[in-house]
Amino acid sequence: xxxxxxxxxxxxxxxxxLSFTSAIALAGFAWPFFYAGNLHWIFVVAIAASAFLxxxxxxxxxxxxKSIALLxxxxxxxxxxxxxxxxxxxxxxxxxxxxxxxxxxxxSWGFLLGVTSMTTSxxxxxxxxxxxxxxxxxxxxxxxxxxxLPHKFGGRLIRGSTEKALLxxxxxxASFAFGILMDLQFWPWVLGSNTQLSYIPGGELSENLSRxxxxxxxSSMAWDIPRAILTSxxxxxxxxxxxxxxxxxxxxxxxxxxxxxxSALHNxx
Amino acid sequence: xxxxxxxxxxxVSLIYPHSLQTVFEDLSFTIEEGEMVLVIGxxxxxxxxxxxxxxxxxxxxxxxxLAGDITVDGISTSLTKPGGLAHLIGIVGQNPAHGFVTDxxxxxxxxGMEALNFAPDVxxxxxxxxxxxxxxxxxxSRSIATLSGGEQQRVAIGSALVMHPKVLVLDxxxxxxxxxxxxxxxxxxxxxxxxxGLTVVxxxxxxxxxxxxxxxxxxxxxxxxxxxDIPEEILKKSPIAPPIVxxxxxxxxxxxxxxxxxxxxxxxxxxxxxxxxxxxESATGESVVEIEKISHIYGEKLALRExxxxxxxxxxxxxxxxxxxxxxxxxKSIVGFHKATGGxxxxxGQDPTELKGRQRLSTIGFIPQEPSDLLIHSxxxxxxxxxxxxxxxxxxxxFAFLTRMTPTVNPEAHPRDLSEGQRLSLxxxxxxxxxxxxxxxxxxxxxxxxxxxxxxxxxxxxxxxxLGKCVLIATHDxxxxxxxxxxxxxxxxxxxVADGPTLDVLLSSPAFAPQVAKVMSPAPWLTVxxxxxxxxxxxxxxxxx
Numbered sequence: 001x002x003x004x005x006x007x008x009x010x011x012x013x014x015x016x017x018l019s020f021t022s023a024i025a026l027a028g029f030a031w032p033f034f035y036a037g038n039l040h041w042i043f044v045v046a047i048a049a050s051a052f053l054x055x056x057x058x059x060x061x062x063x064x065x066k067s068i069a070l071l072x073x074x075x076x077x078x079x080x081x082x083x084x085x086x087x088x089x090x091x092x093x094x095x096x097x098x099x100x101x102x103x104x105x106x107x108s109w110g111f112l113l114g115v116t117s118m119t120t121s122x123x124x125x126x127x128x129x130x131x132x133x134x135x136x137x138x139x140x141x142x143x144x145x146x147x148x149l150p151h152k153f154g155g156r157l158i159r160g161s162t163e164k165a166l167l168x169x170x171x172x173x174a175s176f177a178f179g180i181l182m183d184l185q186f187w188p189w190v191l192g193s194n195t196q197l198s199y200i201p202g203g204e205l206s207e208n209l210s211r212x213x214x215x216x217x218x219s220s221m222a223w224d225i226p227r228a229i230l231t232s233x234x235x236x237x238x239x240x241x242x243x244x245x246x247x248x249x250x251x252x253x254x255x256x257x258x259x260x261x262x263s264a265l266h267n268x269x
Numbered sequence: 270x271x272x273x274x275x276x277x278x279x280x281v282s283l284i285y286p287h288s289l290q291t292v293f294e295d296l297s298f299t300i301e302e303g304e305m306v307l308v309i310g311x312x313x314x315x316x317x318x319x320x321x322x323x324x325x326x327x328x329x330x331x332x333x334x335l336a337g338d339i340t341v342d343g344i345s346t347s348l349t350k351p352g353g354l355a356h357l358i359g360i361v362g363q364n365p366a367h368g369f370v371t372d373x374x375x376x377x378x379x380x381g382m383e384a385l386n387f388a389p390d391v392x393x394x395x396x397x398x399x400x401x402x403x404x405x406x407x408x409x410s411r412s413i414a415t416l417s418g419g420e421q422q423r424v425a426i427g428s429a430l431v432m433h434p435k436v437l438v439l440d441x442x443x444x445x446x447x448x449x450x451x452x453x454x455x456x457x458x459x460x461x462x463x464x465x466g467l468t469v470v471x472x473x474x475x476x477x478x479x480x481x482x483x484x485x486x487x488x489x490x491x492x493x494x495x496x497x498d499i500p501e502e503i504l505k506k507s508p509i510a511p512p513i514v515x516x517x518x519x520x521x522x523x524x525x526x527x528x529x530x531x532x533x534x535x536x537x538x539x540x541x542x543x544x545x546x547x548x549x550e551s552a553t554g555e556s557v558v559e560i561e562k563i564s565h566i567y568g569e570k571l572a573l574r575e576x577x578x579x580x581x582x583x584x585x586x587x588x589x590x591x592x593x594x595x596x597x598x599x600x601k602s603i604v605g606f607h608k609a610t611g612g613x614x615x616x617x618g619q620d621p622t623e624l625k626g627r628q629r630l631s632t633i634g635f636i637p638q639e640p641s642d643l644l645i646h647s648x649x650x651x652x653x654x655x656x657x658x659x660x661x662x663x664x665x666x667x668f669a670f671l672t673r674m675t676p677t678v679n680p681e682a683h684p685r686d687l688s689e690g691q692r693l694s695l696x697x698x699x700x701x702x703x704x705x706x707x708x709x710x711x712x713x714x715x716x717x718x719x720x721x722x723x724x725x726x727x728x729x730x731x732x733x734x735x736l737g738k739c740v741l742i743a744t745h746d747x748x749x750x751x752x753x754x755x756x757x758x759x760x761x762x763x764x765x766v767a768d769g770p771t772l773d774v775l776l777s778s779p780a781f782a783p784q785v786a787k788v789m790s791p792a793p794w795l796t797v798x799x800x801x802x803x804x805x806x807x808x809x810x811x812x813x814x
Contacts, residue, residue, distance in 0.1 A: 004332045065352075066330065244647060248683065257286045257332025261347040265282035265294065265336040 002259045005064030007250070008071075010108040017057040018111070021050035025137040029181055032188045033209065036202025040189050047133040051115070058112065066253045071112055074101050078117035079124055090179070090220075090227030094121065096234035097242075098139065099171055102146035103163075104246040110147030114139035134185045142174045164239045168232045175228035183216045191215070275436060275468040276300040276323060281337035283318060283327065291493055292318050295337070298487065298497040302435070303466040305458070306497075307479055309509050310489030312688040312718045316472040319489065320438050323470060324358040325351040342435055355385070359429025363441045363716075365421040366413075374416075374424050375409045378431050385432070399427045403457060417592075419450025423457060430461070437461070439471040443478060444716045447592055447745045451478055458482065474718040477511035477748070477784060480504075480527045500527050509719055512748055512784045515797045520804075529787045536788060539804060554582035557706055557739040558603060563612030564763075565598050572598040574763040575612065582706070585733045585740040587750040587771070589781070590760035596743040599760070600709055603741070604635045616707060627703075630660055634705035638712045640696040641685060649687070649695060650680035660703040671698035674728060690721025697728055707739045708732065714746045726752045751775060751783040751795035771795065 010018060028043035063071075078094045085091040098117060102110025118139040122128050127135075149166060151158055158166060188199040197215040200208060281296040292315040300306050310316050321327040325346040328335045339346045342357055362368055371377045378399055382392045400406045403423050408416065413424060422442055429437060439458070443451035459482045461467045473479045486503040489495045496503065504514045504525045513532045517525040520539065526532040558580040565573040573595045580586055588596050602609045605621030614621055616632055624632055637643070646652045653667040660667075671678060674694045678687065684695060693713065700708065708729075714722055730753055733740045744750060750757060750771060757774035759767035767774050772793055775782055779790075786795050794800040 004328075004330055254286065254331050259328045259332050260334040262334065262336040263338075264280060265291070 002261075004254055004257045004259060005066065006256045007105050007253075008063050008067035008109045008112060009106070010058075010111075014057055014108075017054055021054045022137065022141070024050045025134070028134065029184045032184070032199050032201075032212075033205050038188070038201065044130040044133070047137065048130075051133045051136050055115065066255070067109060070105065070249070070253070071109065071116060074113055075116040075120050078113070079121040082121035083125055085230075090175070090223035090225070091230055092227055093230060093234060095142070095174055095178075095227070095231045096171060096238065098143050099146040099167060099174065099231075100235065100239060100242050101246060102143040103149060103167060104243060104250055105147065107144045107147030110143030110145075111140045112143070114141070114143030131182070131185060134181070138178050138181045142178065146170060146174070163243070164235065167235050167239055171231040171235050172228045175231050176224050179220050179224035179227065180216060183220050184212070187212055187215055273302045274299040275302045275304075275342060276470070277338075277340045278322075279338040279340075281322070281335070281339055283315075283322065283336075284334040285318075286332040293489070293493045293495065296495045297337075298495070300468060300470065300485075302468055303462060304484045305462045305469045305471070305482055306485050306487060307483035307500075308470065308472040308487045308489065309474070309476065309503075309507065310472075311491060311509065311720055312474075312690055314489045314491060315493065316489060317440055319487070319495075320360075320440050320470060320472060322346070323436065323438055324354050324360055325349065355381075356432055357434055358436045358438060359426075359432060359434035361422070361425050361429050361437070361439045361442055364445050365418075365425035368425055369413050369421075372412055372414075373409075374405060374411055374413060377413060377424055378428050381428055381432050395431050395433070399431045402430070402461075403427045417450060418446045419453040422446060422450070422454045426454070426457065430467075434467075436468045436470065439469070441472055441474065441716070443473060444475070448478075449591075451475070455479060455482055474509070476509065477513070480511060501525060512797060513788060516785050516788060516800060519797050519801055529784055532788045540789065540792060554584060554737060554739075556580070557582050557617060558741075559615045560603070561613050561615075563599075563602055563609040563614060565595075565602060565607075565609045565611075567598075572763050573602070573609065576760075576763070576765055577612075578758060578765065578768070580707070580739050580741060582739050583733055583737040584755050585729060585742065585753050586756045586758060587754035588741060588743045588758045588760060589745070589750065590766075594760040595763040596760055597711060598763075600635075600711055600741070600743055603707070604633055604709055605629075627659075627661065630703045630705065632706050634700035634703070634708045636696055636700055636708075636710045636713065638715065640693050640713075643696050643699065644684040644692070647683060648680065649678060649682050649684060652684060652695060652699060653680075656699045656702060662702060667698055667702045670702045671695060674698065674724060688721075689716045690718065690724060693717065693721060693725065694728075697725075701728075701732060704736060704738070707741065709741045711743045712745070713742060714744060714749050722749065725749075729753050747775065747781055747783045751786070 025047050028047045031039045031043065074097070078097050081093045081097060085093045094117065098110070098114055101113055105113075115136050118136045119132070122132050122135070149170060191198045197211050197218065199211065277299045278296050282294045283292040284290070285292060308316050308319055318327055321331075322335070322339055323341060323346070327333065329351050335347065341354060344354065344357070346354065369377055371380055375396060378396050379392055382395065387395075400409055403426065405423060405427055408420060408424075413421060416424065426437070426439075426442075443454055446454065455478060458469055458471070462469050471479065480500055483500055485497055486500050487495055487497045488503050488507050488509070501524060504510050504527070513529060514525045514527075517532055517535070520536065522532075522535050524535075526535060556579050558578075560576060560578045562575045562577050563573055564571070564575050576595075576599065588599065590596055601607050602614055603616070603621060605624060608622050616624075619632070621633060644652060646655055649671075650668065653671065654664070656662075656667040657664055668680065671694060674697065675691055678691050678694070684692060687695065713725060717725065726749070729740055729742075732738055742749075742754070754771045757767065757769065757771050758765060759774060767777070772795065775795060776786060776793055779787065782790070783795050785797055785800055786793075789800055792800070792803060794803045
């Protein structure tokens, strides 16, 4: 039976491209632990190219008008939220909105929202640079995972305070994960080569890991903790009305609603 | 088959998802090329659904069951998605601001063509053509946000026309506009139909505005049946009709007219006697609102100039005047949203800017232009419960008040899903249940159909007469003023130009006279009821009803 379009879902082909480009991006984050040379600039180019490839693949696939409209409105909303945070000390009031919206509209759409909102908000805050492609992937993954959080547990719908708690836990996880990922793309080249925390090209995995951990704790825990606190506070404050408003939107947008064409009303043939 | 049918509905029935009711049953009609067809029906009867069926948004975007067959220019909407009809059908909504995607007029006109990959030279030519056609040339580089409502609606029509559609569908295009802007939009549409042979399908509930332009009317009844015919035939029996049609019916004229001129010609025999001069009674209540020489200045602009007025209890006063005449500024000062630059306002002896909490709720009730701005909860019952709590009323009293006005409202519905009329009733219930001494309403009839309007009239009249409260309304709607107001204050450029009993003020200027008064002039009757009573008194016999 025919129906209206579903909220955006990645096609099989898009999933392949997403996995492939994500693998490149992941390698771009993690290479310092496994490779002796300096791959930094190669990955800056490779990740930007992957982001481009991914977006064009999704653009070629069919996104329904309603999903695009929702994506546009939510990206604009998040873009406006971003300058409200100081941009410093991890006070980024965008994650709660990305997480809550992705929760309602699902992983594929959540991934897209992470990508578009990170890109457009970078234009507004002047944060365009080699790090943008890394940020785009990180935000996309956070949207993807938030959208993939379970909706049922033991046969019962996760709603109300359980859902809020789940989102808070995820918000804290996402705040720290984003911090670690951003440090990873930063660490190999920011310190120069001769400090105690510097990356050692080709060094022992354990040595590099311990140096990175110390670096991360020394430099950016001061960002991760405020980020996690702000994100979870905003989720506590806004989740109930925000989820309600978005679920109402989801219902009103009539995704996947059956359509039937008949020749006449009464003879059902 | 020799017919120049542009739109054909063949035994069309529609059922929405999550619903068992059919919106329409077995609708069949054809609309010819170059016709202007008006769709009328009560709120919720399916006017918008009918318009959206034409370009396939229903059911392609909403889901549901569509029986029968709809074709536009030979293309079946069940086989083609709305995107495939984009070049053929232009659609314009109620609030143009909701549809704009760019900042300036020129960019907005180009946007649709860019999306469909038109060649640059074609785009340039078409933009020029539309700028001329809709007289937008002076506005081409203006920011859309700075345009007036009528100009914005013209831009919206322009951005639909630039795609050279064969059909233009407009869903209540003038309901958010003041009468002058509405006139501007409708006369442009009239010209498009005549000059370009465009097919126009339009829905509208202020019939007195559009009736003269329509070639035919589709009337949708509450049972989902539809009729299509010329205006004179439809209006003979339609419950939705402008005041002159009600007048013609009440007077048992042989046919109904659609313009003041026609009805005036038909009623010469009823005007050949000298009517009794009506006595205008003035309210005898005590002063509730006392305004002494208030002035207000915004930056350089003087919005109110030493205005002194006095409003009494048990009196309904309409404040009229052009946009920017100072109506809203006056109301904001009365409600206490701002302190006027000069002069003083007292409501029952108190300064409105100093009223707080419950005392405020029981003194001033204010309903803004967009009543839903007052609605913050997720269901009707929650709104009502919050109001009971705020006003320290017994549980359920607000809801009881609401059901007295509209018995059918669903307490679990989301306030934004209610019809305009139901939403206004809800807001009225929230405000009136605390029985404020002064009720202030800014443009209450925007977007209301006749039924909702008569509900509003009844509520206001009983509130003012039975409870002896003071009611102030800012409005452009002359017909509403004729029905409810005891007194009219006319503002222009921050000055009071006229202030007096409704009859005197409305009859003194032909531009502001309601339709019935224009037909019956020089007899001083404003409404159908006035006219019937007046004729009966003057001739000494009752007209058969």
